[in-house]
Amino acid sequence: MRLSNIFKLFSYIYASISYTHRKLYDFSILKRHFITDIISIGNLSFGGRAKTDLTIEIAKFLEEKKIKAGVLLKGYGGKENYKLLEKNSENVSDEALLISRNTKLPVLVSKNKIIGAKKLVNEYGVKVIIMDDGFQSYYFLNKTDFLILFKNDIQGREILFRSFFREYKLANFIFIEKCEFSPNIPHDYFDxxxxxxxxxxxxxxxxxxxxxxxxxxxxxxxxxxxxxxxxxxxxxxxxxxxxxxxxxxxxxxxxxxxxxxxxxxxxxxxxxxxxxxxxxxxxxxxxxxxxxxxx
Incomplete structure (x- = not known):
């Protein structure tokens, strides 16, 4: 079987799993949680870039507007369920450190996003959560999805499975690397x-x-x-x-x-x-x- 056909097969399998997973939440078979307003930042390509840049920009904007916000990132490894970052915290990701050093907002790393979101609201009085890499976190109510699209995403070179691309239509707002692509969804361009x-x-x-x-x-x-x-x-x-x-x-x-x-x-x-x-x-x-x- 040709490699392109193998990728196509996996593309269909992944798309089916992703669709089924999302529909389980849409039909309330799996529970969604309302915690507070959530701004989710994500992309379609594996190892996607610019999420950290965008998280920092949105955090600075909310600070400027004096909106009580916090940042939630996925944590991996370790025994702790969550960790509030200091400017020189150890044993956390480089992205988490970058964000904590570029904003005064509380930055929480949590293995469980639901636990982390509740902690930001209950213990730090946060009204808006900026959530890194949350495009497919279907278990939150009141989540607004901001998606980052690069030229290579649009041309299909950066997305491992081509079926991912159609998921951009699920976003509420799209940041697009400067090009001629103009979706019928609220968007802005960047370079x-x-x-x-x-x-x-x-x-x-x-x-x-x-x-x-x-x-x-x-x-x-x-x-x-x-x-x-x-x-x-x-x-x-x-x-x-x-x-x-x-x-x-x-x-x-x-x-x-x-x-x-x-x-x-x-x-x-x-x-x-x-x-x-x-x-x-x-x-x-x-x-x-x-x-x-x-x-």
């Missing part, structure tokens, strides 16, 4: 701006022409295009740096430029490095108006 920051001095510098790039991100094509002429060390997603790793990174930084994203830098504090700083730019304020209308 990225890249800068290079020398750390720990926090000074902007020119794009490095030499050095070693260290990456632990699942979707790293943007870095490879940006710095394709440099040596790249690719590590697993959510990699935890050991003390030996950090010593080796210090050695690299003494010899030449050490380059990484903030995702790696939050896990290796104090190291001299050039950070690829990615800023998400929105073409309009449609998303802000939409949020204020739903909460």
């Amino acid at each position: 990225f701006e890249y800068r290079f920051i020398k750390m720990p001095e926090n000074v902007e510098v020119e794009k490095p022409s030499s050095g070693t790039v260290v990456l632990t991100t699942a979707k790293d094509e943007f870095v490879r295009k940006l710095l394709k002429e440099l040596n790249i060390i690719k590590l697993p997603d959510h990699y935890s740096f050991t003390s030996c790793d950090i010593e080796y990174l210090k050695y690299i930084s003494q010899k030449n430029n050490l380059i990484m994203t903030m995702k790696e830098y939050v896990k290796t504090p104090g190291i001299e490095a050039i950070i690829i700083n990615r800023k998400i730019n929105f073409l309009t304020d449609n998303w802000k108006k939409f949020i204020l209308d739903i909460i």
